[in-house]
Amino acid sequence: MGVISISETPLHVLAVDDSNIDRKLIERLLKTLSYQVTAVDSGSKALEFLGLQDVENFQSFSPNPELEVNLIITDYCMPGMTGFELLRKIKETKSLKDIPVVIMSSDNIPARISRCLEEGAEEFFLKPVRMSDVDKLKPFLSKSERKTTGDEECVSNDNSIAIYDDDVNDDDDVEVWSDEDEQRQMFSEDQSC
Amino acid sequence: MAAVSQLQRQFIDYTTSLYNEGYLDDQFTQLQQLQDESNPDFVVEVVSLFFEDSEKLLNNLATALQQKSVDYNQVDSHVHQFKGSSSSIGAKQVTNVCIHFRNFCEAKNLDGCLRCLQQLRHEYILVRTKLEALFRLEQQILQAGGSVPVME
Numbered sequence: 001m002g003v004i005s006i007s008e009t010p011l012h013v014l015a016v017d018d019s020n021i022d023r024k025l026i027e028r029l030l031k032t033l034s035y036q037v038t039a040v041d042s043g044s045k046a047l048e049f050l051g052l053q054d055v056e057n058f059q060s061f062s063p064n065p066e067l068e069v070n071l072i073i074t075d076y077c078m079p080g081m082t083g084f085e086l087l088r089k090i091k092e093t094k095s096l097k098d099i100p101v102v103i104m105s106s107d108n109i110p111a112r113i114s115r116c117l118e119e120g121a122e123e124f125f126l127k128p129v130r131m132s133d134v135d136k137l138k139p140f141l142s143k144s145e146r147k148t149t150g151d152e153e154c155v156s157n158d159n160s161i162a163i164y165d166d167d168v169n170d171d172d173d174v175e176v177w178s179d180e181d182e183q184r185q186m187f188s189e190d191q192s193c
Numbered sequence: 194m195a196a197v198s199q200l201q202r203q204f205i206d207y208t209t210s211l212y213n214e215g216y217l218d219d220q221f222t223q224l225q226q227l228q229d230e231s232n233p234d235f236v237v238e239v240v241s242l243f244f245e246d247s248e249k250l251l252n253n254l255a256t257a258l259q260q261k262s263v264d265y266n267q268v269d270s271h272v273h274q275f276k277g278s279s280s281s282i283g284a285k286q287v288t289n290v291c292i293h294f295r296n297f298c299e300a301k302n303l304d305g306c307l308r309c310l311q312q313l314r315h316e317y318i319l320v321r322t323k324l325e326a327l328f329r330l331e332q333q334i335l336q337a338g339g340s341v342p343v344m345e
Contacts, residue, residue: 021242021278028227028235077273106277128220128281131227193273 011141015039016046016074029134043081070141076105077193091120100140197339204330216320221283243282247317250275269298286316
């Protein structure tokens with residue numbers, strides 16, 4: 001029989017949330033779609049799981065291929081490392097930056113949403129996260145399409161994202177922020193966690 | 194058999210009233226829809242976590258507001274957590290009080306905070322009582338050999 005066997009390893013999602021209730025919820029939601037789920041309660045534990053030892057100094061990264069992660073879904077507001085900081089660190093790490101990251105937040109703050117999307121998050125879900133949100137993860141979790149889907153899954157077409165009047169944040173006139181400016185901006189505007 | 198359908202009717206009516214009276218919102222329905230034969234206790238498990246969490250948070254809030262010099266960031270952090278967990282299970286009234294509470298935290302209004310804490314405790318006890326009654330009804334239906342109606 002000329003059957004080509006496709007890898008049957010279920011797709012693996014790493015969920016990060018400091019709330020035990022939300023962890024249980026997101027885990028159940030993801031499992032209804034037959035994803036394998038690992039749930040951790042902090043950004044630093046997430047980085048450890050992804051193979052980043054000595055998290056603070058980013059020394060010695062050792063990716064473990066058996067624990068391949070196909071998507072990371074993280075809460076924004078967490079003590080210690082926020083979801084944004086986790087996103088940033090993932091995007092700055094060569095061997096992790098291609099893993100799609102989704103942010104969840106209970107607060108509908110346009111500046112926060114655009115910041116996350118600009119930093120490379122694929123999607124931003126408002127909590128409580130529902131089945132209809134999780135359904136939108138399918139394109140990101142299709143291994144073969146992962147590299148091409150990134151740009152095509154244009155978030156602005158997606159009406160699950162909080163609708164907000166944001167004509168200020170036009171891509172054409174993005175200001176050039178220095179890293180310091182961004183830090184200041186981040187801390188002064190978004191301390192609502 | 195009449196007993197089962199009576200209990201089921203009671204369940205449906207009671208659940209409907211909880212939605213109509215604003216104790217629960219659609220998120221609770223979402224939770225119920227995530228329950229199935231392989232996860233038969235999902236709702237009770239999540240709600241139990243909520244009960245545990247809430248009692249801890251209420252105690253922490255009381256302590257935080259009793260301090261000589263109140264740390265409003267700390268208070269807000271607890272309320273934020275409470276807002277999140279109540280919203281995740283659909284306990285709408287509790288979430289609403291949390292929203293007001295956060296405004297008082299931002300304004301560093303001790304009086305407002307204390308009143309909100311009282312309100313929060315009240316709404317929490319109400320929703321806990323209602324949910325416990327709902328779960329008892331479910332148990333009665335199951336023990337009578339029936340199945341729990343799924344709300345749309």
